[in-house]
Amino acid sequence: MSLTRRAPAEQPDLAPLEDKLGFWLRLAQQVSFDTLHRMLGPLNLTPGRLGVLLLIEANPDIRQAVLAEALRIKPSNLTVLLAALEAEGLIRRAEEAGNRRANRLRLTTAGRALLKRGAAAEAEVEKELAEGLDPAGRAALLAALRHIARG
Numbered sequence: 641m642s643l644t645r646r647a648p649a650e651q652p653d654l655a656p657l658e659d660k661l662g663f664w665l666r667l668a669q670q671v672s673f674d675t676l677h678r679m680l681g682p683l684n685l686t687p688g689r690l691g692v693l694l695l696i697e698a699n700p701d702i703r704q705a706v707l708a709e710a711l712r713i714k715p716s717n718l719t720v721l722l723a724a725l726e727a728e729g730l731i732r733r734a735e736e737a738g739n740r741r742a743n744r745l746r747l748t749t750a751g752r753a754l755l756k757r758g759a760a761a762e763a764e765v766e767k768e769l770a771e772g773l774d775p776a777g778r779a780a781l782l783a784a785l786r787h788i789a790r791g
Contacts, residue, residue: 665788672769679761683754684728688713690762692721693755696731696745703736704743730754 657663676687685693688711695707708718722745725731730751736742747755770778 661788672765675765675768676762679765680758683758683761685754685758685761688721689725690755690758692718692725693730693747693751693758696747697752697755700746701734701744704733704745707745725751 673687676690680686680690691711692707695710696702699707704718704722705715708715711718722731722733722743726733728750729748732746732748733743734746736744773781
C-alpha cells in the first residue's frame with residue numbers, strides 16, 4: 641500500500657519549504673500518524689496509547705512520572721490516558737509503597753493481548769513507512785531523527 645496522497649488539481653510552489661527540516665518532519669509525522677490510525681484504529685489504539693503500552697510492557701512497575709518524562713508528555717495528560725487504559729482493564733496502577741503520590745504501572749492480561757495485536761499492526765506500519773529504504777538508509781534516518789529529538 642502506498643503512502644502517497646492524490647495530488648490536488650492546483651499545485652503550489654513549495655520551493656520556499658523544500659529544504660526546511662521542520663516542514664518535512666511535520667509531513668512525515670502526518671503520514672506516519674495517518675497510517676498508524678488506519679491500522680490501529682480497529683483495535684481502539686492510537687500512536688500514544690500504543691507507545692504507553694509498549695513502554696509499560698518493557699518496564700514493568702515503571703513509575704508514572706518516569707513514563708511521562710520518557711514520552712515527553714505532561715503528567716496531567718498521561719494521567720487522563722492512564723485512567724482510560726485502566727478503566728478498559730488494560731493496565732493496573734498501584735501506589736508505590738511508602739509514597740502514596742507515586743503510581744507503578746503494569747499491563748494486565750487483557751493489555752498484553754491487545755498489545756500483541758497492536759504490535760503486529762504497528763510492524764506492518766513500520767514496514768510500509770520504510771518502503772524504499774534499504775537497511776542503511778533506515779538506520780541513517782533513525783539516527784538523524786534521534787539526534788533531532790534529543791534537542
